[in-house]
Amino acid sequence: MKRTRFWVGVLAxxxxxxxxxxxxxxxxxxxxxxxxxxxxxxxxxxxxLDSLSAPLTFTVEFQGRTNTITAQPGRIRVESADCPxxxxxxxxxxxxxxxxxxxxxxxxxxxxxxxxDGLDSATG
Numbered sequence: 797m798k799r800t801r802f803w804v805g806v807l808a809x810x811x812x813x814x815x816x817x818x819x820x821x822x823x824x825x826x827x828x829x830x831x832x833x834x835x836x837x838x839x840x841x842x843x844x845l846d847s848l849s850a851p852l853t854f855t856v857e858f859q860g861r862t863n864t865i866t867a868q869p870g871r872i873r874v875e876s877a878d879c880p881x882x883x884x885x886x887x888x889x890x891x892x893x894x895x896x897x898x899x900x901x902x903x904x905x906x907x908x909x910x911x912x913d914g915l916d917s918a919t920g
Contacts, residue, residue: 828844828845828846828847828910829844829845829846829870829891829892829908829909829910830842830843830844830845830908830909830910831843831844831845831867831872831906831907831908832906832907832908832909833856833865833904833905833906834904834905834906834907835856835858835902835903835904836858836903837903840856841854841856843867843872845867845868845869845870845871845872845891845908846869846870848867848868848869849869851866851867851868852866852867852868853865853866853867853875856902856904858902858903858904859902861877861878861879861901861902862877862878862902863876863877863879863884863899863902863904864876864877865906870891871889871890871891872889872890872891872897872906872908873885873887873888873889873890873897874887874897874899874904874906877899877902879899879900879901879902880901881901883898883899883900884897884898884899884902884904890906890908891908892908893907893908893909893910896908
C-alpha cells in the first residue's frame with residue numbers, strides 16, 4: 797500500500813513538473829514574428845513584424861540593383877525588384893517561416909522566425 801502511494805506521488809509530481817515546464821517554455825518561446833533580411837549572406841536588417849503599427853517600406857541595393865521591401869504587421873514581401881525573373885516579387889507575402897523569399901540575382905533572402913508552434917506544413 798505504501799509503495800503504491802509512493803509511485804502515485806512520484807507520477808503526480810512528474811506530471812506537475814511537466815505541465816509547469818510546458819507553460820513556461822510556451823511563454824518564453826512564443827515570441828513575435830521576426831523577419832531577418834540577409835544580403836550576400838550577411839544579416840542587414842531585423843524587423844519585429846508583430847510590433848509594426850503601420851506599413852514599412854525600404855529599398856535594399858546590391859551591385860547597382862535594388863529590391864523594394866514592404867512589411868506590415870505579421871507579414872513581409874518584396875514589392876518590386878529590378879532582377880530579370882521577378883520570382884521574389886511573384887512570391888508575394890510571407891507570414892511564417894515555412895518558405896523564405898529569395899532573390900538570387902540580388903542575393904537577398906528574407907526569413908521569418910518565431911511566432912509559430914514550431915511545425916511546418918510537412919509536419920502540421
